[in-house]
Amino acid sequence: MRLLVLGGSVFLSKAVAADAAARGHEVVAVSRGRSGAAPDGVRHVTADRDGPFPEGLAAQELDAVVDVSRTPSHVRKAVAAVPGAHWVFVSTINVYADDADPGGPGAGRLREPERGDVDGAGSPEAYGAMKVACENLVREGAASAAVVRPGLIVGPGDPSGRFAYWPARMRRVLDDGARDVLAPGDPADPMQVIDVRDLAAWIVDLAERRTEGVFDGVGPASTVGAILAEVARGCGAEPRWRWADRSGLEAADVRPWSGERSLPLWLPRPEYDGMPAHDAAPALAAGLSPRPVADTARDTLAWLRATPDAAVTGLTADEEAEVLARPGRGSDVEV
Structure with a gap:
């Protein structure tokens, strides 16, 4: 071809x-x-x-x-x-x-x-x-x-630094012992990600097969809690998740999704309920084959370790500590 x-x-x-x-x-x-x-x-x-x-x-x-x-x-x-x-x-x-x-x-x-x-x-x-x-x-x-x-494309080489925030945070758990990790919203909030390598391979498949149609190129339906648990597992870390709800995050001037002073993967609800909850079934039926999020997290952490100038967006360590120290920060939830 x-x-x-x-x-x-x-x-x-x-x-x-x-x-x-x-x-x-x-x-x-x-x-x-x-x-x-x-x-x-x-x-x-x-x-x-x-x-x-x-x-x-x-x-x-x-x-x-x-x-x-x-x-x-x-x-x-x-x-x-x-x-x-x-x-x-x-x-x-x-x-x-x-x-x-x-x-x-x-x-x-x-x-x-x-x-x-x-x-x-x-x-x-x-x-x-x-x-x-x-x-x-x-x-x-x-x-x-x-x-x-x-939707949200993740994995090694991501210039946005969104997903990379979480393997980078797990690196601090591993290297610095900073186990108390601020987590966004409700662990049951819907979320889905797709590894860039899996999406790319599927796009080449579509080109080879001359497949026609319109597809949402998204990973299987999941939750923020499940994805963060997979990130921790893939990185070999054991964090203590400290969940903060929307009101607590907004009161602490934490911003959603990406950028400075943000907590990536957090989307205010209910206005963003649908964005990370699209139906992956048509894409999966057309050959999209997502790998486990734990594998993506492991490889992203390896990329971060090998690439000192890799983009990482989100709260700094000091900003996270400031939010964790606030009264009424939220509750601890096992995921």
């Missing part, structure tokens, strides 16, 4: 290119060259996607294209240049308009498409709306296509 990966140098797109090359496919990765190099065995083309689509690639006979873009003009040009290939477009569950509703493809209401190029980095609404427009461009312009809408 001749595969074009639009990206190919960072996280998911890099994992797709690496997996395809390992299978013996002829892989070309196109990126701006700002964030890293393509994997071994992959031909790397540096191009500015704001300019014309590379003529040499448009002239080649390509079997499949994988694109992770969020920018409608980029997708529009690429589909026009390579319309005969099978496309796998990597979208996001942020295309759904209601984060409280777990309805998936064909059921969940989508955001209105944003056909222009806007800065959606700090706005899930703009980001999701542009992804809707990109999905439409691919499905309308390509010979055949699959659309994959991932």
Whole structure:
């Protein structure tokens, strides 16, 4: 298979290119060259996607294209240049308009498409709306296509630092004896994650098989408590979880999801009940094969130990200690 990966140098797109090359496919990765190099065995083309689509690639006979873009003009040009290939477009569950509703493809209401190029980095609404427009461009312009809408992608190499917070916190349990660990919300809150390597392998499968359709690319339904227990098990740590509810976290100025002073995996309820609770069954039936979260946590911890400058977002040690010391912090719950 001749595969074009639009990206190919960072996280998911890099994992797709690496997996395809390992299978013996002829892989070309196109990126701006700002964030890293393509994997071994992959031909790397540096191009500015704001300019014309590379003529040499448009002239080649390509079997499949994988694109992770969020920018409608980029997708529009690429589909026009390579319309005969099978496309796998990597979208996001942020295309759904209601984060409280777990309805998936064909059921969940989508955001209105944003056909222009806007800065959606700090706005899930703009980001999701542009992804809707990109999905439409691919499905309308390509010979055949699959659309994959991932949720929280985790594993080694994650530039967001969200999931990495938890293996990093387990490292402090192991190395420093800091066993009292602040945990977010209710351990029964729904949550699901997917390892980047499993998602990438499945995307290559979809390209090989020319699978068509729209899928939520998510892992099996789980809970925050179960996932954190798996993280601890995979890292070989024995933390004492100290659970804090929404009111306690907000009173302590702890922020949800990611970023400074955040507690990753925490989402306020009920307004985000649906976002981490999508139906994985269609993707699993189409071949997605997730590994245990414990394995992902173990490998992420190994990556953190080997990569001193790896991104980790969330509370600092001092900030966590401050919250744990507050009166009415929450209750201890076994998970």
